Amino acid sequence: MPELPDVETFRRYLSATSLHKKIKAVNILSPEILEQISVPQLKEGLKGKYFETTLRHGKYLCVLLDSSKCLVMHFGMTGFLKYFMKAEKEPPHERLLISFTNRYHLAYDCQRKLGKITLVDDFNQFIQDKNLGPDALSSDLDFNTFKEAIIQRRASIKAVLMNQKVIAGVGNIYSDEILFQAQIHPKIPGEQLGDKQLRRLFLVLEKVLETAIDHQANPEKFPQSYITRHRGSKGKCPKCKRQLKKTKISGRTAYYCANCQKI
DNA sequence: CCTATAGCCTGACGGC
DNA sequence: TGCCGTCAGGCTATAG
Numbered sequence: 001m002p003e004l005p006d007v008e009t010f011r012r013y014l015s016a017t018s019l020h021k022k023i024k025a026v027n028i029l030s031p032e033i034l035e036q037i038s039v040p041q042l043k044e045g046l047k048g049k050y051f052e053t054t055l056r057h058g059k060y061l062c063v064l065l066d067s068s069k070c071l072v073m074h075f076g077m078t079g080f081l082k083y084f085m086k087a088e089k090e091p092p093h094e095r096l097l098i099s100f101t102n103r104y105h106l107a108y109d110c111q112r113k114l115g116k117i118t119l120v121d122d123f124n125q126f127i128q129d130k131n132l133g134p135d136a137l138s139s140d141l142d143f144n145t146f147k148e149a150i151i152q153r154r155a156s157i158k159a160v161l162m163n164q165k166v167i168a169g170v171g172n173i174y175s176d177e178i179l180f181q182a183q184i185h186p187k188i189p190g191e192q193l194g195d196k197q198l199r200r201l202f203l204v205l206e207k208v209l210e211t212a213i214d215h216q217a218n219p220e221k222f223p224q225s226y227i228t229r230h231r232g233s234k235g236k237c238p239k240c241k242r243q244l245k246k247t248k249i250s251g252r253t254a255y256y257c258a259n260c261q262k263i
Numbered sequence: 264c265c266t267a268t269a270g271c272c273t274g275a276c277g278g279c
Numbered sequence: 280t281g282c283c284g285t286c287a288g289g290c291t292a293t294a295g
Contacts (some may be wrong), residue, residue: 001288032272059289077289078273093273112272114289155266164290173288217288228288251268253286 002059003113004169005138005212007247010073010081011054011061014106017083017199021100027246029093033110035118041150045069045119055123057135058168062123070123076114115256127168136169137209146202153190159250160190161205171208172252173228175220178208180227185245185253185261197263 002010025041028034045067055062063071063163073079082091083106093111098106108117120126133149134141149167154158160166161175168176176262179186182204184197193201215221219228225238235244237257245258 002292003288006288076272079286079289110272111274112287112289114272153265159266162289166286171288173283220287231288250266252288 002079002176003171003219004209006057007059007061007075007215008049009057010212013081014063015054018106021048021102022051023098024101027097030113031097033113033117035116037118038202042119057127058132058164068121072118072120072126072208073108074116076110076112077107078112079115081111082109128231131165131247133164133166136167136205143202147198150190150193150198155190157184157186157190157193157248158254160187174208176255177226177228180256180261181208183261184263186234187258189263227255
């Protein structure tokens with residue numbers, strides 16, 4: 001699930017449900033997902049504290065505490081958040097459970113445990129340490145930065161878009177969608193894109209991510225003109241109705257329309 | 264430095 | 280029905 005639009009949706013969800021409530025208890029059901037921090041350290045860092053603000057960079061969500069520490073969450077392939085009170089609303093693969101004094105809980109659920117959680121002093125430092133590129137929707141990413149980052153890569157444009165060190169936030173699904181909307185073939189090397197394609201790509205990148213956020217990153221709500229709606233081996237191109245092609249790029253399954261994405 | 268690949272982890276699905 | 284291989288919206292370490 002979790003690419004930039006999903007994580008942005010989680011961020012808004014957490015902001016709407018879990019701010020300014022006292023943390024009463026912390027349960028770490030799967031310690032394997034902790035990074036650079038021990039179980040007691042995380043418990044100690046959260047207990048009795050309040051969540052104050054949320055931030056996001058790429059696929060990372062940061063929750064600032066009143067202690068000025070920062071809870072950082074990454075959602076892997078299967079992570080999500082759930083705020084609930086009654087036990088029957090509890091999600092099935094809880095890895096971290098935060099309980100507030102109002103009797104509600106915030107669960108971090110991650111079936112495959114490919115997500116990570118940590119607690120840091122400085123989110124910007126964390127971003128630097130991870131070598132993340134600019135967030136795909138931040139104002140730091142202007143056209144020239146984007147262009148320079150892309151045209152010095154020999155890798156396929158899909159791989160470049162998914163490289164978090166180049167731009168942070170785009171993954172397998174949205175790279176397909178962006179390239180489809182920009183009518184660019186996913187296997188073209190970044191260095192072979194011309195100014196015209198790059199401009200189109202840059203505009204479409206922001207447009208697609210914003211549209212996805214507007215629909216809570218729920219593909220069922222996306223426009224019919226989105227390839228994501230038709231993803232799958234039987235899918236047809238929403239533009240020309242031809243059978244979509246499926247291929248492997250950078251170890252990931254890519255769908256595209258050979259007719260509409262020629263360059 | 265760059266790029267491509269295997270491995271991590273769990274569960275759902277299709278074919279035999 | 281049961282088993283097995285494959286695959287999945289991610290990242291990292293490693294090899295070339």
